[in-house]
Amino acid sequence: MEIGFLGLGIMGKAMSVNLLKNGFKVTVWNRTLSKCNELVALGASVGETPAEVVKKCKINIAMLSDPAAALSVVFDKDGVLEQICGKCYIDMSTVDPDTSCKISEAITSKGGHFLEAPVSGSKQPAETGQLVILAAGEKALYEEAIPAFNVLGKKSFFLGQVGNGAKMKLVVNVIMGSMMNAFSEGLVLADRSGLNPHDLLDVLDLGAIANPMFRGKGPAMLQDNYSPAFPLKHQQKDMRLALALGDENAVSMPVAAAANEAFKKARSMGLEDLDFSAVFETMKILKHKS
Amino acid sequence: MALSSTFCPRIPNKFRYTPISSFPSKPLLSLSFRTFASLASDASSQADKFSGRVGFLGLGIMGAPMAQNLMKAGCDVTVWNRTKSKCDPLINLGAKYQSSPEEVAANCDVTFAMLADPESAIDVACGKNGAASGMGPGKGYVDVSTVDVSTSKLINEHIKATGALFLEAPVSGSKKPAEDGQLIFLTAGDKSLYDSVAALLDIMGKSRFYLGEVGNGAAMKLVVNMIMGSMMASFSEGILLSKKVGLDPNVLVEVVSQGAISAPMYSLKGPSMVKSLYPTAFPLKHQQKDLRLALGLAESVSQSTPIAAAANELYKVAKSYGLSDEDFSAVIEALKAKSQD
Numbered sequence: 001m002e003i004g005f006l007g008l009g010i011m012g013k014a015m016s017v018n019l020l021k022n023g024f025k026v027t028v029w030n031r032t033l034s035k036c037n038e039l040v041a042l043g044a045s046v047g048e049t050p051a052e053v054v055k056k057c058k059i060n061i062a063m064l065s066d067p068a069a070a071l072s073v074v075f076d077k078d079g080v081l082e083q084i085c086g087k088c089y090i091d092m093s094t095v096d097p098d099t100s101c102k103i104s105e106a107i108t109s110k111g112g113h114f115l116e117a118p119v120s121g122s123k124q125p126a127e128t129g130q131l132v133i134l135a136a137g138e139k140a141l142y143e144e145a146i147p148a149f150n151v152l153g154k155k156s157f158f159l160g161q162v163g164n165g166a167k168m169k170l171v172v173n174v175i176m177g178s179m180m181n182a183f184s185e186g187l188v189l190a191d192r193s194g195l196n197p198h199d200l201l202d203v204l205d206l207g208a209i210a211n212p213m214f215r216g217k218g219p220a221m222l223q224d225n226y227s228p229a230f231p232l233k234h235q236q237k238d239m240r241l242a243l244a245l246g247d248e249n250a251v252s253m254p255v256a257a258a259a260n261e262a263f264k265k266a267r268s269m270g271l272e273d274l275d276f277s278a279v280f281e282t283m284k285i286l287k288h289k290s
Numbered sequence: 291m292a293l294s295s296t297f298c299p300r301i302p303n304k305f306r307y308t309p310i311s312s313f314p315s316k317p318l319l320s321l322s323f324r325t326f327a328s329l330a331s332d333a334s335s336q337a338d339k340f341s342g343r344v345g346f347l348g349l350g351i352m353g354a355p356m357a358q359n360l361m362k363a364g365c366d367v368t369v370w371n372r373t374k375s376k377c378d379p380l381i382n383l384g385a386k387y388q389s390s391p392e393e394v395a396a397n398c399d400v401t402f403a404m405l406a407d408p409e410s411a412i413d414v415a416c417g418k419n420g421a422a423s424g425m426g427p428g429k430g431y432v433d434v435s436t437v438d439v440s441t442s443k444l445i446n447e448h449i450k451a452t453g454a455l456f457l458e459a460p461v462s463g464s465k466k467p468a469e470d471g472q473l474i475f476l477t478a479g480d481k482s483l484y485d486s487v488a489a490l491l492d493i494m495g496k497s498r499f500y501l502g503e504v505g506n507g508a509a510m511k512l513v514v515n516m517i518m519g520s521m522m523a524s525f526s527e528g529i530l531l532s533k534k535v536g537l538d539p540n541v542l543v544e545v546v547s548q549g550a551i552s553a554p555m556y557s558l559k560g561p562s563m564v565k566s567l568y569p570t571a572f573p574l575k576h577q578q579k580d581l582r583l584a585l586g587l588a589e590s591v592s593q594s595t596p597i598a599a600a601a602n603e604l605y606k607v608a609k610s611y612g613l614s615d616e617d618f619s620a621v622i623e624a625l626k627a628k629s630q631d
Contacts, residue, residue: 097535120549132548155548157541167535171542175528176551181597182520186513189584192591193439193509199499200513206474206497207462208555209518216550242531249534252625253527254603255520258596283594 002027003148004057006050006073006080007093008035010228011119012063014126015092015152020044022151029053031069049078059088059145066237067099074103084112088141092133094118094234096170096241097163104137104162115141116162118169119153122230124216130154134172136165167245174242174256176213177235177276181259183214184280187221197222217277226274226281235276236263340489342399343368347391347414347421348435349376351573352461353404355469356434356494361385363493370394372410391415395424395431400487403433407579408441416448427453430483434475436460436576438512438583439505439590446479446504455483458504460511461495464572472496476514478507509587516584516598518555519577519618523601525556526622529563539564559619568613568620577618578605 001024005016008030019026020042027045028036029052036046047053050073054060060080064070070093074080080089089107091100091114100116107114120132131153135142142158149156159165190200201218204210220226239260246253262279271278346357349371361367361383368386369377370393377387388394391414395401401421405411411433415421421431431449433442433456442458449456462474473495477484484500491498501507525546532542543560546552562569581602588595607624608614 120545122550125550132545134545157545159537159541164537168532168537168542168545171528171532171535171537172545172549172551174531175524175546178524178527178597179521179551182517182524182601185520185588185593185595185597186517189516189588189591189593189595190510190513192593193506193513193587195501195506195510195513199501200510203462203474203476203499203510203514204517207514208464208467208558209514209521209553211551211553213550245535246527246531249531251527251531251534253531254600255523255597256527258600259524261596 001025001059001147002057004047004053004060005029005044005063006053006060007031007063007065007069008039009063009065010123010231011092011126013038014123015061015063015131016044017042018127018129018151019148024148024151027053027056050074050080051078051082054080054083054087054089057087059090059148061090061092061148064091064093065234066093067095069093070095070099070103074106081106081110084110086111088113088115088144090115090117090141090145092117092119094169094173094238095166096244097166100166101163113138113141114162115145116165117145117149117156118165120169120172121153124229125154126152133157134159134165134168136160136168137162170238170242170245173235173238174253174259177239177263178255178259179211179213180217180235180277180279181262183218184221184262184277184283187218187280188283217275221277221280224281226271226278228273228275230276231273232263232266232276232278233272236260236267236272239263340365340400340487342366343397344490345370345388345394345398345401345421346380346385346404347371347394347401348404348406348410349380350404350406351465351570352434352468354379355465356402356404356473357385358383359469359471359494360490365490365493368394368398390419391421392419392424395421395429397424399428400430400432400483400490401425402490403431403435405435406576407435408437408583411435411437411445412441415445422448422452425449425452425454429454430457430480430486431455432457432459432483432487434459434461436511436515436580436583437508438586439508442508443504455480456504457483457487458507459491459498460507462511462514463495466571467496468494475499476501476507476510478502479504512580512584512587515577515580516588516595519581519584519605519621520597520601521553521555522559522577522618523604523621525560526563526604526619526625529560529622530625559617563619563622566623568617570615570617572618573615574605574608574618574620575614577621578602578609581605 104114115137117135133156136159457479459477475498478501604624613620
């Protein structure tokens with residue numbers, strides 16, 4: 001199967017490498033073309049524009065950083081829309097439901113096929129093919145994509161109409177953002193109360209609230225290591241989009257709202273390109289700036 | 291505050307317990323953990339079994355199964371409970387009974403206490419006919435209730451004044467882990483008492499930590515439950531949001547269970563929360579108590595905790611809806627308008 005792959009950031013690069021290593025022919029594109037070189041070394045072809053890639057490949061996957069980038073790749077000059085007739089577009093970016101619907105409508109009205117398929121999982125699951133894929137849109141395209149999804153992830157869900165995948169992703173990430181804040185508050189309180197925060201990690205890992213995120217990130221956080229697996233700016237974007245969903249549907253979300261404030265503060269402190277666990281830094285003793 | 295000397299140092303990765311989807315009863319790795327813990331123990335030779343008389347004060351959701359496990363392991367157990375009838379199942383299993391905490395303490399070598407809150411813990415330990423009145427040199431008092439730091443220090447003072455030893459030992463784990471002997475003890479206080487009762491803790495639990503001076507165990511428990519209370523509130527927001535935007539909340543629970551935020555608590559309670567059912571393993575009123583105490587701890591060290599504060603408000607709302615005795619997962623109801631399903 002020949003697959004087009006648009007977007008070679010933290011996630012896209014790992015995902016396209018996986019496809020190549022599993023025998024797929026892949027044609028890549030990235031806004032900064034030099035990022036394609038590594039993939040070319042592994043056997044990928046390059047398209048100079050999204051339109052060029054879609055022209056060449058029947059099935060195309062996109063992995064962009066935010067709604068603006070996702071729209072740009074589709075609607076701009078030399079974008080996906082120009083060549084989409086009869087072709088398939090799978091957008092695995094995390095965007096708000098409205099953006100996804102907008103893209104879906106544009107694609108299908110030009111005779112293309114569309115599937116949204118945001119993922120749960122960051123850099124490491126992308127590298128090891130352990131993503132959780134939250135697809136929605138055209139069922140037939142979902143079926144066709146399964147061989148690729150099986151390489152990219154450990155489990156795929158088909159959630160129905162376009163928008164449902166985007167919504168599911170946002171709900172998962174709003175819980176995650178709140179959890180990271182709760183975890184950070186706990187680590188700081190342990191430390192300030194004279195406990196050894198490493199003991200807290202050990203205790204947490206044995207009980208009902210043990211989870212891979214605490215286990216994976218806790219030790220690094222205690223060493224001020226925030227090497228980005230999932231950049232804080234994207235987490236805050238997801239919190240904002242989820243709160244907007246809550247807003248539209250009159251759903252009470254006070255904890256998520258408080259968590260979002262912490263991520264905003266982290267951004268104002270210049271931490272937005274670090275891993276989202278860097279929200280921990282906002283809770284440590286800070287000197288008051290007058 | 292003095293740095294706590296951890297009895298159980300950081301576990302190397304090979305000893306780490308790796309949770310799988312459902313909680314196994316006695317995973318092999320936890321045996322390694324306990325072996326590791328007792329290997330690191332001090333000079334005092336530790337008998338494999340505790341051969342003394344054990345008292346148990348408080349036979350609620352937690353105390354009853356804990357005392358039962360001690361009985362099943364062959365311990366000599368004497369019980370007391372404020373409502374006497376709760377003692378009957380234990381008496382039927384062969385436990386002895388005394389009519390006050392004082393008499394239990396007087397007739398036992400080590401007395402455990404599992405009470406619902408700081409007020410009862412103080413009353414049982416230091417009140418009229420309280421345990422302290424029956425304590426003396428050679429005896430020990432192990433308070434496994436969850437209380438604030440100053441309550442624990444107060445009880446410690448009263449017990450130590452009699453010449454007895456004191457250990458605070460709140461637990462992580464609710465009803466089922468108590469029944470299965472899978473509790474996690476977060477102890478602090480007299481190290482020699484800790485060493486003496488280690489075998490008893492191992493009957494009731496799967497792991498134990500010694501965290502140093504009195505107050506450290508209480509603080510650790512409050513920190514853990516602060517995180518837990520916030521997590522449950524976050525999960526509730528997610529479930530409700532998923533319902534309101536047209537997703538199947540059962541699918542959300544499944545998606546969560548597949549990813550980085552998969553926690554046993556979510557998998558265990560998610561399905562019933564989706565059905566608006568909250569069978570009580572950990573009463574909501576106790577979770578709110580713990581959050582309140584944790585916020586107090588945070589205030590005492592000048593730490594801002596907006597997430598925990600927001601979560602606490604939800605538990606307060608849930609209590610006002612009459613959900614105090616439901617499982618703490620009933621906090622999701624606080625997000626709904628009162629008349630909704």
